[in-house]
Amino acid sequence: MAWDFSTEPEFQAKLDWADAFVRERVEPLDVAFPDPAAPYDRRDPLLRKLTEPLKNEVKRQGLWACHLGPELGGPGYGQVKLALLNEILGRSQWAPTIFGCQAPDSGNAEILAAYGTEEQKRRYLEPLLAGEIVSCFAMTEPQGGSDPGGFRCRAVREGDHWVLEGEKYFASHADLAEFLIVMAITNPDVPVHRGASMFLVPRDTPGLHIVRRAGLGTEPLGEGHHCHVRFDRCRVPAENLLGGEGQGFAIAQTRLGGGRVHHAMRTVAMAKKALAMMCERALSRTVQGEPLAQKQFVQGMIAESFLQLEQFRLLVLYTAWHIDQGHREQARLYIAAVKIQMAEVLHDIVRRAVHLHGALGCSNELPLMRWWLAVPVMGIADGPTEVHMLTVARQLLKQYQAYSGPWPPEFLPEAVPQARLRLGLEPEPGS
Numbered sequence: 354m355a356w357d358f359s360t361e362p363e364f365q366a367k368l369d370w371a372d373a374f375v376r377e378r379v380e381p382l383d384v385a386f387p388d389p390a391a392p393y394d395r396r397d398p399l400l401r402k403l404t405e406p407l408k409n410e411v412k413r414q415g416l417w418a419c420h421l422g423p424e425l426g427g428p429g430y431g432q433v434k435l436a437l438l439n440e441i442l443g444r445s446q447w448a449p450t451i452f453g454c455q456a457p458d459s460g461n462a463e464i465l466a467a468y469g470t471e472e473q474k475r476r477y478l479e480p481l482l483a484g485e486i487v488s489c490f491a492m493t494e495p496q497g498g499s500d501p502g503g504f505r506c507r508a509v510r511e512g513d514h515w516v517l518e519g520e521k522y523f524a525s526h527a528d529l530a531e532f533l534i535v536m537a538i539t540n541p542d543v544p545v546h547r548g549a550s551m552f553l554v555p556r557d558t559p560g561l562h563i564v565r566r567a568g569l570g571t572e573p574l575g576e577g578h579h580c581h582v583r584f585d586r587c588r589v590p591a592e593n594l595l596g597g598e599g600q601g602f603a604i605a606q607t608r609l610g611g612g613r614v615h616h617a618m619r620t621v622a623m624a625k626k627a628l629a630m631m632c633e634r635a636l637s638r639t640v641q642g643e644p645l646a647q648k649q650f651v652q653g654m655i656a657e658s659f660l661q662l663e664q665f666r667l668l669v670l671y672t673a674w675h676i677d678q679g680h681r682e683q684a685r686l687y688i689a690a691v692k693i694q695m696a697e698v699l700h701d702i703v704r705r706a707v708h709l710h711g712a713l714g715c716s717n718e719l720p721l722m723r724w725w726l727a728v729p730v731m732g733i734a735d736g737p738t739e740v741h742m743l744t745v746a747r748q749l750l751k752q753y754q755a756y757s758g759p760w761p762p763e764f765l766p767e768a769v770p771q772a773r774l775r776l777g778l779e780p781e782p783g784s
């Protein structure tokens with residue numbers, strides 16, 4: 354009997370260490386430096402001074418960049434272990450950086466490791482893995498995000514160079530990055546899934562312009578880090594094509610699967626924190642002479658939040674297990690399901706937490722409204738909910754077949770005589 358929800362003691366000890374370390378040493382960074390881009394800023398000497406000793410401690414514990422396989426110096430933990438670790442890291446927006454596994458650098462490192470030249474690895478991969486530089490992944494365009502059929506950014510071969518021409522939007526941290534990994538169309542005459550390729554574009558390449566820096570929500574205009582980027586005859590050497598021509602989407606897909614599970618477990622952590630705040634508030638706040646915790650409406654909110662959170666957590670761990678088992682088709686189905694649920698569960702739980710905190714919940718004096726802003730982001734970044742719904746439905750439909758004739762197999766006027774026959778209640782025809 355192999356179903357088992359326990360964690361092996363050696364790994365549990367690592368999780369316990371990570372839990373205490375994140376709470377005591379990393380979460381103060383969230384409070385003192387709440388700008389979501391701060392963990393990606395390698396130029397600020399004060400941030401470097403504060404974070405270097407923390408990163409070194411993580412390295413000493415063998416928990417640095419745990420998503421990497423042994424060939425890249427990582428422990429080769431499977432997705433279930435990584436999910437459990439991310440459930441801790443998700444408490445803090447700084448923790449992924451302190452543990453060397455922040456997106457999109459984690460996925461970009463895997464791409465460079467698989468497709469980069471030795472020189473590219475030395476120049477970009479090594480400092481990226483060491484946490485000395487950050488990178489950007491640029492796929493979305495102003496006129497098309499979730500539908501790649503709308504992508505227009507082109508790369509054309511000229512001698513021993515590729516020349517990029519076009520625009521990207523919401524390229525996170527392009528302004529802070531040392532290099533960008535850019536998806537561009539190399540063959541417009543075939544469907545985009547076979548006509549797009551990936552390029553390594555160093556940030557200082559002539560012709561790469563940051564047009565604007567969009568921000569999220571109420572951030573001051575022009576001061577965010579989700580960049581509108583333009584490539585104006587931007588030339589990169591031929592070897593900066595990563596993988597083969599037309600392989601852009603195949604590469605992007607390998608990069609996103611595990612990453613979605615990590616995001617989902619970090620969302621579990623955020624929702625857990627919101628539920629804990631909800632419970633503490635319910636026990637602490639008195640209305641009409643009794644704590645909020647005595648009110649049945651409030652008890653309902655707490656119970657529903659717990660149910661949604663626990664179901665979602667198990668769904669994510671089950672998804673991670675499918676990936677570890679190499680169940681490719683099931684993994685596709687479950688990764689899409691998790692991506693959909695992530696936004697919904699966070700929405701419901703954070704909304705209740707904000708609501709129970711009243712005006713304080715709506716204020717900028719608690720982290721709750723920052724988590725509230727994460728709700729629409731979860732439903733859109735890495736592809737909107739609707740697109741993942743299509744994947745879920747398509748994957749499920751593959752498991753079934755159409756029946757012939759007008760009646761389903763459960764049609765009782767036919768099913769009842771067949772059942773009676775099988776049970777020996779009716780004589781066989783012709784007997």
Ligand SMILES: Cc1cc2nc3c(=O)[nH]c(=O)nc-3n(C[C@H](O)[C@H](O)[C@H](O)COP(=O)(O)OP(=O)(O)OC[C@H]3O[C@@H](n4cnc5c(N)ncnc54)[C@H](O)[C@@H]3O)c2cc1C
Binds near residue numbers: 457489523524732738
């Ligand atoms: C915080 C954040 C960070 C991001 N970072 C990056 C990054 O670093 N690099 C990058 O390349 N991109 C990044 N993105 C962009 C993200 O990948 C896109 O926003 C996403 O793919 C959706 O594309 P879009 O914004 O153009 O929305 P659209 O494609 O215009 O979709 C808008 C809406 O249309 C509806 N819709 C779309 N398709 C369908 C469908 N098939 N059926 C029914 N309804 C549909 C959905 O309601 C959807 O939300 C980031 C986004 C956010 C919010």
